[in-house]
Amino acid sequence: METKNKRLESMREQKHEVISTEERIKSGINGLDPLINGGLIRNSVTVVYGSPGAGKSVFCTEFLREGLKQGEKVFYVSLEQDLDSFLREADSLGFAEFRKQLNSNFIFTRMTGHDFKSFLSVELPKILEARKGKQSRIVIDPLTPFLWEIRDPALQRNILSDTFNMLHAFGTSVVTIERYGDLNKMEFSEELAIPLYLSDTVILMSIVYDRNFYKKTITVIKMRFSSHSSDIHSLEITSNGIKVFENKPAF
Numbered sequence: 001m002e003t004k005n006k007r008l009e010s011m012r013e014q015k016h017e018v019i020s021t022e023e024r025i026k027s028g029i030n031g032l033d034p035l036i037n038g039g040l041i042r043n044s045v046t047v048v049y050g051s052p053g054a055g056k057s058v059f060c061t062e063f064l065r066e067g068l069k070q071g072e073k074v075f076y077v078s079l080e081q082d083l084d085s086f087l088r089e090a091d092s093l094g095f096a097e098f099r100k101q102l103n104s105n106f107i108f109t110r111m112t113g114h115d116f117k118s119f120l121s122v123e124l125p126k127i128l129e130a131r132k133g134k135q136s137r138i139v140i141d142p143l144t145p146f147l148w149e150i151r152d153p154a155l156q157r158n159i160l161s162d163t164f165n166m167l168h169a170f171g172t173s174v175v176t177i178e179r180y181g182d183l184n185k186m187e188f189s190e191e192l193a194i195p196l197y198l199s200d201t202v203i204l205m206s207i208v209y210d211r212n213f214y215k216k217t218i219t220v221i222k223m224r225f226s227s228h229s230s231d232i233h234s235l236e237i238t239s240n241g242i243k244v245f246e247n248k249p250a251f
């Protein structure tokens with residue numbers, strides 16, 4: 001019995017060691033890092049999914065801004081928005097760094113046309129490879145048009161697996177996916193299954209109806225190597241960006 005307990009204890013210690021040795025980087029989101037063992041795992045892929053307007057793009061912008069503050073190279077890969085609209089949003093949040101560092105440390109790439117498959121598997125690796133250098137952050141916002149284009153699960157899995165492996169090798173990434181419907185029900189629709197499975201971290205951003213008003217929330221659904229918070233946390237977005245209420249579960 002004692003031997004068994006000792007073994008369990010040693011397994012726990014080893015697990016703890018795995019958790020603590022993963023290198024963390026600051027997410028750049030006010031209030032999030034204490035919920036995720038101090039920050040995002042370096043060279044990991046995080047999927048942020050949720051309702052339209054829940055704050056996914058603001059999350060991405062703040063994640064990249066933190067990179068610029070640290071002197072890193074940051075990439076915003078848009079499958080929808082153009083550069084002008086991105087910069088105007090960044091301005092509205094008081095983030096002048098993006099304009100100042102455009103084409104030096106801040107690289108903006110917009111997918112044009114409709115061939116998302118070839119964009120992800122051919123063009124994006126070339127773009128990133130050509131700019132390989134110091135520590136990088138990459139955002140793909142949103143991945144949704146690709147998921148709609150490639151419905152075949154085997155093909156989607158192959159392409160996403162290659163894309164995520166490339167992202168792992170290149171830097172720390174955040175990928176967003178729009179999701180509609182009742183997010184309180186933990187139903188993972190088919191279109192979410194593969195990216196959520198392949199990612200290291202999954203964060204849900206939601207807008208929920210609560211006693212006559214709509215409330216923004218954030219929940220860490222999955223994070224490899226981490227004992228993360230599982231609460232649904234309240235979140236506020238103001239002209240200063242996102243504030244996650246660490247000690248205030250939404251319900």
Ligand SMILES: Nc1ncnc2c1ncn2[C@@H]1O[C@H](COP(=O)(O)OP(=O)(O)OP(=O)(O)O)[C@@H](O)[C@H]1O
Pocket residue numbers: 050051052053054055056057058059092093178237238239240
């Ligand atoms: N400068 C700002 N000041 C105050 N609130 C802001 C500001 N910018 C964004 N917001 C808030 O963030 C919301 C939009 O967030 P964001 O664009 O990140 O959502 P999203 O999840 O990316 O939505 P979509 O799915 O439509 O792309 C706005 O509806 C508003 O509530």
Ligand SMILES: [Mg+2]
Pocket residue numbers: 056057058141
């Ligand atoms: Mg968005």
